[in-house]
Amino acid sequence: MMGETDESRDIAHRPFLFSVLRWLRLTKRSDELAAPVAASLLAFDNISDAVLVADMRLRGHPIVHVNPAFEAITGYAASEVIGKNCRYLQGSDRLQPEIREMRSALAEGRACSVTLRNYRRDGTMFRNALRLTPYRDYSGAVTHFVGVIRDVTHASGIDRLTGLLDRYGLLDRLGSILESSSSAILVVKLDILRFHDVNNGFGYNVGDALLRSVAARLATLPAVATSRVGTNSFALAFELDSAGKAAVLVDDVLGLLQPRFLLPGASLGAQFAVGYSIGFTGTDPLQLVRQAGAALQRSKAMPGHPPQPYAAADERDAHNRIRLASDLQTAVSNQELLFHYQPQIDLASGDVVGAEALLRWNHGAFGLQSPTRFIPVAEETGTILEIGAWGLRTLAAYAAQVNRVRGTPIRFAFNVSVIEFTRRDMVALVEQVLGETGCRAEWLTLELTESLMVPEPEEIRRAFGKLRSLGVEISIDDFGTGFSNLRYLENFPISEIKIDRSFVHDLAHSAAKRVIVESIVKLGAALGIRVVAEGIETGAERDIMRALGCSVGQGYLFARPMDATAFQGFLDREPTMQEGWGARRFLTMIDGDGT
Numbered sequence: 001m002m003g004e005t006d007e008s009r010d011i012a013h014r015p016f017l018f019s020v021l022r023w024l025r026l027t028k029r030s031d032e033l034a035a036p037v038a039a040s041l042l043a044f045d046n047i048s049d050a051v052l053v054a055d056m057r058l059r060g061h062p063i064v065h066v067n068p069a070f071e072a073i074t075g076y077a078a079s080e081v082i083g084k085n086c087r088y089l090q091g092s093d094r095l096q097p098e099i100r101e102m103r104s105a106l107a108e109g110r111a112c113s114v115t116l117r118n119y120r121r122d123g124t125m126f127r128n129a130l131r132l133t134p135y136r137d138y139s140g141a142v143t144h145f146v147g148v149i150r151d152v153t154h155a156s157g158i159d160r161l162t163g164l165l166d167r168y169g170l171l172d173r174l175g176s177i178l179e180s181s182s183s184a185i186l187v188v189k190l191d192i193l194r195f196h197d198v199n200n201g202f203g204y205n206v207g208d209a210l211l212r213s214v215a216a217r218l219a220t221l222p223a224v225a226t227s228r229v230g231t232n233s234f235a236l237a238f239e240l241d242s243a244g245k246a247a248v249l250v251d252d253v254l255g256l257l258q259p260r261f262l263l264p265g266a267s268l269g270a271q272f273a274v275g276y277s278i279g280f281t282g283t284d285p286l287q288l289v290r291q292a293g294a295a296l297q298r299s300k301a302m303p304g305h306p307p308q309p310y311a312a313a314d315e316r317d318a319h320n321r322i323r324l325a326s327d328l329q330t331a332v333s334n335q336e337l338l339f340h341y342q343p344q345i346d347l348a349s350g351d352v353v354g355a356e357a358l359l360r361w362n363h364g365a366f367g368l369q370s371p372t373r374f375i376p377v378a379e380e381t382g383t384i385l386e387i388g389a390w391g392l393r394t395l396a397a398y399a400a401q402v403n404r405v406r407g408t409p410i411r412f413a414f415n416v417s418v419i420e421f422t423r424r425d426m427v428a429l430v431e432q433v434l435g436e437t438g439c440r441a442e443w444l445t446l447e448l449t450e451s452l453m454v455p456e457p458e459e460i461r462r463a464f465g466k467l468r469s470l471g472v473e474i475s476i477d478d479f480g481t482g483f484s485n486l487r488y489l490e491n492f493p494i495s496e497i498k499i500d501r502s503f504v505h506d507l508a509h510s511a512a513k514r515v516i517v518e519s520i521v522k523l524g525a526a527l528g529i530r531v532v533a534e535g536i537e538t539g540a541e542r543d544i545m546r547a548l549g550c551s552v553g554q555g556y557l558f559a560r561p562m563d564a565t566a567f568q569g570f571l572d573r574e575p576t577m578q579e580g581w582g583a584r585r586f587l588t589m590i591d592g593d594g595t
Contacts, residue, residue: 052147054144
């Protein structure tokens, strides 16, 4: 038999049920009813689901009982929650549509089941599958509501990291909504751009923290479904009074994500690409999500990544990407890949000092494809390794052929994927190719886009060091457009940087661009790094770059990319091109007095 002291403590801990037990004893019904009630108390103490009881007769409908599982799941002691309304578990996350259903059930005195976001005492979110059941007295009046809480954060349909729905949970939720909703349904899909840079540059713990922070912000929106559907992809669904409000709501989503994310050990500003689609009652949920994903791909492919609505052409493009991925598997063996070469010119002498080899794919159905069209697909599928090896061998053989008959050899630059440095021994491959083709190491420059330089810095640094010791040059392409570029110059054995064409374009009319370019050129000179200006299209841009001290230029002003035959003809005309080069007028608009 429980002692009086222990019983007093438990009465304070569980006043509602113990008041029932005391009443049974006082009315001398303990023999027939007290034992079952005591057994119920024992069950409440030991079940894994949390239980709370709220008194509907009191103002604010306070909690009057919780069981130990409630304390374990929420982190709150019973003494902290008794007397409070259970809405405190939602914190400030009060815009969840499930809360409306709960309010209606409480007002109407009926049972309901919802799954919503709740928050533990330490602030972490958990998915709560909540079942509310009314308790009625002998007159039929609802006196209490019993809530059974089940933590389903790691259940099927729930993303374990963020607690949001996963893609399967999203489809289930959309299916039920699209069966009955009279409103238009907006599906918004978004990607965190360059998320792999965060993982590899700051660590996976920071990457996970960023995902959780994005999820927490998205969870505050009045969405009928919020989900994480991929590594760095999220999808939301909204009910719309009018389809015309979709673009405004998408802007609201992006506005919510614009402020920097304060994470453990990092403060990051994230950029997002967004696509969206609109469906109505009867729309297939999978099709709606796919359409939003197709629009997202268009957003990712556009400069600045503006949000894009779904268009019929997006699905055609998606089908084409699938076909491209399949056809890439045989592109090398079918000899469909080729290079176009764009000359690089010494701005002081007019000499051809190099050429960038630009990869092209002559697809049988789609025609000549630029690398922006198929390289991302190749990297996703792993085909980039075969393409990269083919490209290195082909370029090395061509460089040996061209320079064998030249008095002054020229350098050939080739864009290399960072995946090649992380998935194979790049140094061993280069050594093998040089031996097979007779190409000299100093005739090759490997270019890496700055935005792809973050992963595995120690591994890449070692590989770069070995390549430089062989004589192969290393270039950073699109310099100035990514993270931590100055750190690369300090820590990596870089021999060349290429000023991105966005800084060169319209240089004559932008004082800010001139300051940036001049700084890069002076930095390169101080570090002994060659500077190449991309995208020179006008004489004014060429003249300014030369006056600022840039040594090498590349762009349509000198020549467009051309196939191997045309490039050889360009080299044959080189002496003619150099005539009069030194006499050209290089005084420019730097001081505002040139044209």
